[in-house]
Amino acid sequence: MSDFLKVKDLEVIYTQAGRTVHAVNGVSLEVRKGHTLGLVGETGAGKTTIAKAILRILPDPPAKIKRGEILLDGEDLLKKPESEMLQVRGGKIAMIFQDPMTALNPLMTVGDQILEVLTLHNDYDIKTGMKKAGEMLETVGIPAERYGEYPHQFSGGMKQRVVIAMALACNPELLLADEPTTALDVTIQAQVLDLINELKEKFQTSMILITHDLGVIAQTCENVAVIYAGSIVESGTREDIFDHPTHPYTIGLFESLPNMTAEGEKLKPIAGMPPDPTDLPEGCAFAPRCPYATEECRRRKPEMKELSPGHLCACFNRNEPGTLKGGA
Amino acid sequence: MANELIRVEHLKKYFKVPAGTNHAVDDVSFTIARGETLGVVGESGCGKSTLGRTIIHLLESTDGKIFLNDKDITHVNKAELKALREKMQIVFQDPYSSLNPRLRIENTVIEPLKMSGRFHSKAELKAEANKLMELVGIDERLREAYPHELDGGRRQRVCIARALALNPEFIVCDEPVSALDVSIQAAVLNLLQELQQKMGMAYMFVTHDLSVVKHISDNICVMYLGQLVEKAPTKELFAHTLHPYTKALLSAIPSTDIHHPMQRIRLKGEITSPINPKPGCRFAARCPYATEACQQPQKLEEVSAGHFVSCCRIHEIGE
Numbered sequence: 001m002s003d004f005l006k007v008k009d010l011e012v013i014y015t016q017a018g019r020t021v022h023a024v025n026g027v028s029l030e031v032r033k034g035h036t037l038g039l040v041g042e043t044g045a046g047k048t049t050i051a052k053a054i055l056r057i058l059p060d061p062p063a064k065i066k067r068g069e070i071l072l073d074g075e076d077l078l079k080k081p082e083s084e085m086l087q088v089r090g091g092k093i094a095m096i097f098q099d100p101m102t103a104l105n106p107l108m109t110v111g112d113q114i115l116e117v118l119t120l121h122n123d124y125d126i127k128t129g130m131k132k133a134g135e136m137l138e139t140v141g142i143p144a145e146r147y148g149e150y151p152h153q154f155s156g157g158m159k160q161r162v163v164i165a166m167a168l169a170c171n172p173e174l175l176l177a178d179e180p181t182t183a184l185d186v187t188i189q190a191q192v193l194d195l196i197n198e199l200k201e202k203f204q205t206s207m208i209l210i211t212h213d214l215g216v217i218a219q220t221c222e223n224v225a226v227i228y229a230g231s232i233v234e235s236g237t238r239e240d241i242f243d244h245p246t247h248p249y250t251i252g253l254f255e256s257l258p259n260m261t262a263e264g265e266k267l268k269p270i271a272g273m274p275p276d277p278t279d280l281p282e283g284c285a286f287a288p289r290c291p292y293a294t295e296e297c298r299r300r301k302p303e304m305k306e307l308s309p310g311h312l313c314a315c316f317n318r319n320e321p322g323t324l325k326g327g328a
Numbered sequence: 329m330a331n332e333l334i335r336v337e338h339l340k341k342y343f344k345v346p347a348g349t350n351h352a353v354d355d356v357s358f359t360i361a362r363g364e365t366l367g368v369v370g371e372s373g374c375g376k377s378t379l380g381r382t383i384i385h386l387l388e389s390t391d392g393k394i395f396l397n398d399k400d401i402t403h404v405n406k407a408e409l410k411a412l413r414e415k416m417q418i419v420f421q422d423p424y425s426s427l428n429p430r431l432r433i434e435n436t437v438i439e440p441l442k443m444s445g446r447f448h449s450k451a452e453l454k455a456e457a458n459k460l461m462e463l464v465g466i467d468e469r470l471r472e473a474y475p476h477e478l479d480g481g482r483r484q485r486v487c488i489a490r491a492l493a494l495n496p497e498f499i500v501c502d503e504p505v506s507a508l509d510v511s512i513q514a515a516v517l518n519l520l521q522e523l524q525q526k527m528g529m530a531y532m533f534v535t536h537d538l539s540v541v542k543h544i545s546d547n548i549c550v551m552y553l554g555q556l557v558e559k560a561p562t563k564e565l566f567a568h569t570l571h572p573y574t575k576a577l578l579s580a581i582p583s584t585d586i587h588h589p590m591q592r593i594r595l596k597g598e599i600t601s602p603i604n605p606k607p608g609c610r611f612a613a614r615c616p617y618a619t620e621a622c623q624q625p626q627k628l629e630e631v632s633a634g635h636f637v638s639c640c641r642i643h644e645i646g647e
Contacts, residue, residue, distance in 0.1 A: 042509040155598050156372075185371035185536060187595050190580035194594070212509065215582030242586045256514035257584065258543035266521075267543070269514035273479060 003030040004206050005054070005174055010068030012049050015061060019278045023049045023063075025230040028304075031174070031223075036200065036207040038221030038238075040214060040253075044274060046230040047210045048098075051176040054208075055095055056085055072174065091121045094167035098179035100159035104151040110162045111137065111147030114169050121170045136165040140195060157188035161195070168199055175200070175207040181216065193220060214253065218242060226250050229275050229285035232304065236311035244321035246313045248290045251322065284315070292317045332398070333497060333530050334360040334383065339392035341375075341382045348604040352378040354554035355392070357628075362497070363524065365531040367545030367562070369538055369577070373599055375554040376534045377421075380500035383532070384416040385409060396498070414444060417491035421503035423483035427475040433486045434471040437461060440493040460489040464519060481512035485519065492523065501533045505540060517544060538581055542566060547634075550574045553602050553610040556628055560635040570637045572645065573611045609639070617641050 012024040024046040031037045039047050052058045054070055056077065070077040077088065097103040105113055114133040118124055124132065134144035140161040151159055160180065167175060180196065181189040197220060200207055209220055217224055218238065225235040226247065234247040245251050252270040259265070272289040275281055283300050287293040296316050304312040307321045341353040352375040360366045368376045381387045383394055385404065393402045401412060420426040427436055437457040447453045461471060464485040475483055484504060491499050501520065505513040521544065524531060535541050541548055548565050550558040550573065558571040569575050576593040595614045609615070612622040621640050628638040639645075 042511065157598050185599075186538075186580040187371065187576060188598060189582075190592055191594070193582070194592075213582065214584050218584045218586045219582040238586055242584065252511060254584070256511045258514075258517070258537075258539040267514035267518055269518065270511035273481075273512075 004033045004073060005031040005208075006069075006071040007050070007054065008069040008071070010050065010053060010070065011066040012046070012053050012058065012063060013066055014063050016278075021277045022280050023230055023277060024053065025280070027068075027227070027230070027232055029225050029232065029235065031206050031208060033206055034200075034204045035223060036209055036221045038217035038224045039208055039210045039227060040212060040217050040224060041227035042212055042274060044277065045227045047227060048178050049230075050227075051095060051178050051208065051210060054174075054176060055089055055093055057089070057095075087121070090117050090167075090172075091170050092172060093174045093176065094170070094172035095176040096160075096163055096167045096178065096180045099183055100156060100163050101151075101183070103163050104159060106151055109148050109150055110142075110154065113162070114166050117166050117169045133169070136169050137162070139168070139199070140165045141191075157184055157192065160184060160188075160192055164192070164195065164199070168203065168205075171203055172205060175205050176210070177207060178210045179212070180209070182211065182213070189216075196220065214242075214257065226253070229280060230277065231285060231301075231314065232312075233286065233315070234311075234313045235304070240308070240311040240321065244311070244323065246307060246311070246318050246320075246322040247286075247315050248292055248318075249286045252289075331361045332359050333362045333364075333396065334532075335393075335395040335398070336383060337393040337395075339379070339382060339394065340390045341378050341387060342390045345603060350603050351554045351605055352602060353382060354605075356551075356554075356556055357392075358549060358556070358559060360498070360530050360532060362530055363528045364547065365524065365533055365545045367541035367548040368532060368534045368551060369536060369541045369548060370551035371536055371577075371599055373553075373602065374551045375602070376536075376551050377502050379551070380418065380502050380532055380534050384418055384498075384500055385412060386418070410443075414494040415496050416498045416500070417494075417496040418500040418502060419484070419487050419491050419504045422507055423480055423487050424475075424507070426487055427483060429475055432472055432474060433466070433478070434461070436475075436486060437489050437493060440490060444494050446494075456493075457489075460493055461486075463492070463523070464489045479512075480508050481516060484508065484516050488516075488519065488523070492527070495527070496529055498530050498532070501531050503535050504533075506535065506537065513540075520544065538578060550577070553599065553605065555610060555638065556636070557611065557638050558636065559628065564632070564635050568632075568635070570631065570635070570642045570645075571639050572615050572617050572641075617645050 007027060007029045010024055010027045014021040014023055027050060041047050053065055065078060111133050114136050115129045118129045118132055134147050137144050142158060142161055181192050184192060211217060221238055223237055224241040225232050228249050234250050245254055255268040256270055258267060270289055275285050281287055283298040284302050287297040302314045302316050304314045306312050311321055337357050339353055339356045343350040343352055356379060370376045382389050389402060393400060404412060434457055437460050438453050441447055441453050441456055447456060466485055505516050508516060533541060533544055542562060545562050547561050549556050552573050558574045569578055576595050579591060579593045597614050600613055607625045608623040609626045612618040626638045626640060628636045630636050
């Protein structure tokens with residue numbers, strides 16, 4: 001198996017006014033060459049922190065990577081000097097941020113913003129660079145004539161395309177897409193997802209797609225990891241998660257979605273609230289909201305265990321893959 | 329309709345902008361019955377929020393008429409407006425910015441009660457506020473808290489309690505769950521439905537999320553650039569989707585069913601500008617079925633009982 005990116009036992013904390021926020025607590029994940037891993041979870045689960053840790057763009061302080069390894073092609077990114085990281089960012093690994101309105105420089109033409117990435121990582125002269133930047137615009141469906149326009153002249157969907165063009169400009173091997181379509185309308189979201197899928201295929205890029213939308217995951221990812229309060233609670237192939245969701249939290253997520261096919265049944269929300277990350281429960285972080293929680297769950301944190309090849313779940317009470325059909 | 333609560337006739341709301349006139353709501357008509365939920369769905373900028381705000385007089389309409397209980401309320405003076413506010417309320421999208429950060433949540437709920445003049449002592453006000461907060465499921469220990477101490481779901485509950493305070497007949501819910509995580513969103517949707525069953529008010533539920541609108545609505549209006557393009561009872565709309573825009577909207581929702589990938593209708597381009605729109609179908613520029621005939625103004629026509637569509641080509645397109 002060729003795991004292109006391997007994150008091992010990553011722990012990230014933030015120190016805020018003397019308190020410690022446990023944002024990421026021992027996360028391990030793998031992304032294979034050309035595959036997309038969907039990272040799904042709710043607000044504050046630590047999804048974005050993981051992506052930023054991989055790129056090492058977490059502001060330190062307040063953030064601190066306490067332990068773990070981030071292996072890209074076998075090399076630990078956390079051990080690289082900053083000067084080498086500059087080459088990695090935007091070169092080998094690129095990131096698409098959630099909000100296209102703030103991810104672009106308002107005072108720079110969109111073409112020049114793409115050119116900037118290109119010239120940083122290649123020995124292009126201006127002319128070749130500009131031509132290449134224009135081609136990137138075309139790739140994401142924007143006419144190259146709009147090179148000289150500013151971000152405010154574009155709509156939200158178009159701005160996100162520009163952001164994608166920037167991210168893809170240097171043929172990254174790994175793309176970190178942080179809620180790339182959350183700020184967009186559904187019809188535009190559909191266009192952008194199609195575009196990402198097409199480009200992924202064309203350039204054989206590996207990707208981590210971060211989202212809270214299970215529908216987006218279903219349409220784009222080969223593998224899925226479900227994250228809760230800074231820990232992965234279940235991971236596996238798309239089929240494992242959507243056909244055999246096993247962890248009580250994963251099941252809860254599916255059940256709280258309004259269903260497009262079933263008739264007006266009552267929704268089943270997950271009781272309670274995500275835990276305070278400055279004061280995580282001692283045992284399983286989901287235990288206070290879990291209908292199956294036992295004394296053991298409250299005392300000890302469950303480890304990930306393999307239910308079937310590749311399908312992992314961190315729960316004491318679940319030893320068989322679940323049977324609930326996606327969304328039922 | 330004997331049971332009619334709200335009737336809107338040819339409602340228009342235009343905004344003057346430097347580039348011309350923004351036709352945010354352009355000739356919209358519908359009725360809402362007592363205790364009914366009307367879902368209004370559309371993408372950002374289609375005028376759905378403006379429509380809700382215009383009906384409850386947060387914005388003054390440009391043209392057209394609004395009726396509440398068969399009484400024309402299009403133009404009201406200050407005293408009448410105050411009385412109207414007791415009957416028509418709103419829950420906003422963002423529970424972070426729609427609560428006064430310096431007011432304890434109990435006092436936020438008390439404010440409308442005070443305004444009404446129906447209560448005569450502090451104790452009465454407090455008792456009524458307590459009743460309301462119990463109704464929406466806010467713990468007793470949180471009543472003295474400030475909004476920043478609450479999470480989004482609880483804040484939205486406070487907003488709902490405030491809207492309910494004077495027993496309104498009609499509440500505009502403007503994307504009330506869009507800012508919430510799914511597990512929290514489900515609880516708030518359930519609450520809204522329970523309250524409606526208990527108290528019988530009508531909702532106009534504005535959202536961009538079709539699965540939410542399907543879950544909660546009796547009838548649905550689909551809006552595109554200030555106009556209704558399709559209007560039908562919920563079941564009918566999903567069973568017999570007719571307008572090309574509604575179809576595209578439905579097909580664009582990423583489905584969680586991994587074994588039956590949906591056939592996506594790809595729309596070209598993006599929503600066009602609502603400023604000085606041309607006559608004719610506003611969706612035509614993006615519509616895969618558009619022809620010459622679509623340049624003519626379109627009318628909302630009833631194609632089967634209660635199902636209205638504004639498209640001259642539906643007979644050729646089919647379902």
